[in-house]
Amino acid sequence: MADQIPMTIGGGDVATSGAFDVVDPATGLPFGSAPECTEAQLDEAMRTAQDAYRTWRKDEDARREILRASADAVLAATDDIAPLLTQEQGKPLADAQMEVRSVALWLRYFANLEVADEVLADDENVHIRVERRPLGVVAAITPWNFPLSLAAWKIAPALRAGNTMVLKPSPYTPLATLKLGQVLAPILPAGVLNVVSGSDPLGANMTSHPVPRKISFTGSVGTGKYVAAAAAPDLKRITLELGGNDPAILLDDVDPQAVAEKLFWSAFRNNGQVCSAVKRVYAPESKYDEVVEALAAVARSAKVGAGIDPATQLGPLNNRPQRDRVENLVQDAVSRGAQAVTGGARVDGPGYFYQPTILRGATDGMAVVDEEQFGPVLPVLPYSSVADALERANGTNFGLSGSVWGADADRAEAVAEELDCGTAWVNTHLALRPDQPFGGAKWSGVGVENGHWGLSSFTETKVLHRSRR
Template identity: 80%
Template structure:
């Protein structure tokens, strides 16, 4: 075990008498402990955020300056944070470093973003100004796949708008976020960002707490529905970024050799543990075998191993329940007539490793197609007409993102425009930016993150109407 990383409440390092184990997914064994936040400490964190809000909301210039200073502090600590992230999440160390750097990128972007103000009328009769004001305290809950990046998607706009925050990471990956809290406590005023950790029911206690005026949650659809229900009695504002079952449609003019590797990594980045990754590929019937073999060839070349090994391209799945779910989905598909062209089994040895898997002979109605796998598994399906494939791609409760691939980019864009989702990419996928809104349709979420749209989601409109008559 390593020494426990403290929570941050009111700018102070706070320990607890109770703790829970954090497992290294590369070994399947605990390697550290994290603090188990008590209800009294949650109350303390909420009070601290509420008290800090009074002054934090007043000075916009100071907020910009401190977000930039926070970005510098995070970058300076990259080599401290990244190994912790790799040990608790499983991703290769190079990817962990990229994730830490993304935090700084988001902080810098929002430090430079303006909160909109509009003058509706300004004459000798009346002055009408429309402003966006902060909401107050934000309760933020983040998942285990990108614990730091997705925390930054919330921290940067919320604090820039003038809110304060209580942040809780997933109990599977609490350590890097707790460490981030300690680093930012050296920069931000006390109480502006409080970082706590704990297992269930801490998340439910946060969403039902009377202090927060907004809940920003990233995670599963099932939990997102509970969050929405918990927020309803107090009419808390919510942003829910939930699951996806993103289709990639390959048109009949596709250059398979040219796109195979990019398409593969659009599905398998972070071991497939990305809400907006490609989850199912639709290939034209006459090109089907070619597409399957091209993706399988890439899968065979990928090195799977511990994230601490610089040769590893994919690490383990993050946790045992997720490993069991992925294996179960593949086994079910094979029992129902699908074929694992490559992969389809566990990697021998300790840890939560599963071989990159390409499935052929699968069809709509199989769980591996209809549900979000969130792992290194990609089903490839065939289709006969564009109208048919668009209907099949849209026939889902999910609507996070999707992509269309073809040599004729204008034709591909026209097809992409028919997808019922928050983001439709053409000849790419997972192209995310801090200035580009990200959100889902249907069960994939409520609201958006990033860009000025995301910034506005941490505000509410206030009208100042001044009569001059």
């Protein structure tokens, strides 16, 4: 078993008498444990964050320099953090290393982002200035698919804005985030970033705790609704990045062979465990068979294995419940007439592996189409007209992102404008940047992350109105 990594509270290592197992999804067996945060320790984390806020909020230039130094420290620790991430999450080591580097990218972007007050009037009569002021303590809760990247989406803008934070990773993937807390502890002033871990009800205790002024949550729609309800009595601000069921519409001028590889990895990156991955493909009836076969050919060539194997492209699903859910969705679709052109079953042996699966003959109304699969399965559906494809693509409670693919990019863009979602891509998908806002419509979220929009979400507006007469 790996040594337990302590929590970071008030800038120091904090252990606890309770612990919970962390499972390697490639084996299905525990390989380490993480601290079980007590209520008293959560109170201490909140108190130290509140104390640190009093001084952290005052010096923007110092915050920017500290975030730059934090980015350097994360990069230097890549080889310490990435293997932990692979072992607890399952993703290939190269992907884990990329995720660690993304933390540094986000920290550096927000450190360098220029933010100015807005002057509404400045004359002999009056000076009116609109400022963005920090909120206070932020409670951040992150999921298991990209535990470090999605933590950075919260840490970097929140701290740059002058807030302090208590961060809780998913109990499925706590270790890399706990390690990140250790790496940043010598650089950040004590209490600015506290990292705690634990199973239920730690997350609920954080959202209902009286100290935080904002909850930033990434996870499922169902849990997001509970977070919103828990934050409401205290009027805590919330940002919720929730689930997606992203459609990809292929137009009739598309070349299936030309787009198959890019489209496949837009759906199967991180083994399909991406909120904004392609979850369903709408193909014109005239090219339906060709699209299905082109995607199936890529699926058959994908290397499935443990993340520590350099040849692996798709690791295991992160946890047993998620593997079982994917299996049930595919079985349900096949029982109702869909065909697994490739895949459609678990991989023999230990761990939570599932074969990359392309489904033909799936229809709207099947759970595998209507719900977020969050795994290595992709239904391909035929459509009769672009209007038909758009109606079906938009006919869901989800609205995170979507994409349109075609040889005529202007035509594809015009169709993408009709998608009811937070981000519409043309001839690509999953193209994310720290300066590009990310958020969803309908049940896919409340608020946005990234860019100056994301920074603003960790602030409140303050007007300074000074009379000169």
